[in-house]
Amino acid sequence: MLIIWIIIYSKQFHDSMKNKYFLILFALIHYVGFAQTTITKTYTGSAVSVDNTSITLSPVTFSASDFPSGCAKISSISVSINWTKTDGTCAKPKTGNAYHNETSFSLNSPLGGMTLASAGTWSGSADIDYVTTVFNNVSATPPSGTPVSGTFQPNGGSFASYINQSPVGSWSLTAGDNAWNDYLCVNSYSITIMATDDNIKPTFTAPANTTIYTNASCTYDASVTVTGDVTNEADNCSTGLQATFVDAVANGSCQGSKIIRRTWSLVDGSGNAATDQEQTITVSDTTVPTWTTAATALNSTIQCSNAAAITAAQALAPVATDNCSAVTYTKTSGSFVAGSCANTGTYTNTWVAKDVCLNTSATFTQVITIEDTTAPTWTTAATALNSTIQCSNAAAITAAQALAPVATDNCSAVTYTKTSGSFVAGSCANTGTYTNTWVAKDVCLNTSATFTQVITIQDTTAPSISTVAGSLDTTVSCASDVPAVSLTAIA
Secondary structure (H helix, E strand, O other): OOOEOOOOOOOOOOHHHHHHHHHHHHHOEOOOOOEEEEEEEEOOOOOEEEOOEEEEOOOEEEOHHHOOOOOOEEEEEEEEEEEEEEOOEOOEOOOOOOOHHHEEEEEEOOOOOEEEEOOOOOOOOOOOOOEEEEEEOOOOOOOOOOOOOEEEOOEOOOHHHHOOOOOOEEEEEEEEEOOOOOEEEEEEEEEEEEEEEOOOOOEOOOOOOEEEEOOOOOOOOOOHHHHOOOOOOEOOOOOOOOOEEEEEEEEOOOOOOEEEEEEEEOEOOOOOEOOOEEEEEEEEOOOOOEEOOOOOOOOEEEEOOOHHHHHHHHHOOOOEEOOOOOOEEEEEOOOEEEOOOOOOEEEEEEEEEEOOOOOEOOOEEEEEEEEOOOOOEEOOOOOOOOEEEEOOOHHHHHHHHHOOOOEEOOOOOOEEEEEOOOEEEOOOOOOEEEEEEEEEEOOOOOEOOOEEEEEEEEOOOOOEEOOOOOOOOOOOOOHHHOOOOOOOEEO
């Protein structure tokens, strides 16, 4: 953690005192972003004697579990060695000339080797007892002269390359003596590592806001393969991090639409949590209603006289369905468009269906065709104009010829066409027939059946005597006196 000691001082202090406080303030700013953990590992093996060679002592091991975060970084190292140099034995030091310049120490680590003290670091041959030499990266003075206990800077190497590196692994000490008969005796060594525990937050970038769409069943796929995933998780220590999310789903502005507020989170192996980031996923319904009524199901062709059927056809309406909601319909009733003859034509009606999100269907069209295919019919009975007339009745013949049948039509007026038949003579003079025909047509030229009139001219009247009865009677005396008689008969 960041600890900053703030020193407030009175302006009455001398300027030189201010400078001192600034130095103190600078020194009290601790390492930013971290807490410190100090771990010491000590060699527990037997004492080692070295003569004209070098020996690496058994290692000490630092593991990730030694540090609270499991992801520690070295901030300082201290190596402590308890040793002596003697012309006698390690069990009886301080005997004879020690020749200290023959001594060397080096540190072996997962981060590479480093010289702590090269041969020639110490000098002289004075007898010494066991000393404890501590090497760290704080002391400014390397060892020299006759070995004494104390804290020193490494002579020949630097701990700088170890700073901010992981301490995890095996560390060991190599002790060296480069001449015969004067033993270098190492009783023990320890390594102390001060490490910074990780409390730096990981980083990531949430996917961009996006819009997805409902399907035919009004469901949606909001998986990361569709809406985007975090791909840039990063941390100073942990690897393989994967951001997670929690969704809060709210209804959108219309049925089927949703607003998903996806909160992304990321925590590293040390429990440091990145600042949550929010992604907004808009679920939109853009699926238009579809017609379940077949495209031509409402079309019809109706006779112009069938008002009830026309009314029924106009009352029909198609049906649509939507993936998410109910639908509303808007009908546009078409005006009558006249056809080629009176009372025929079409009505074209259209509908659109909308769901609650105002998605609009394709236009449904109904065509009602009004036609006239019905021919006129005769209201005059089929034989009503037939007549049989005496050949002498010229007035009756004229009156019969003046007669005409009457027809009616379902939709319009009718026109008549008469074909007058010629006189066809009968079996005796002045007898025979006239056969007249008519057809009726409506304005659509539908033509009726033929109406036929037959006028029969006959002679069924016997002749009559025009001489007055008795007017020819006479009385004579003798047969020879009978005059010739001439009679006149009138037919």
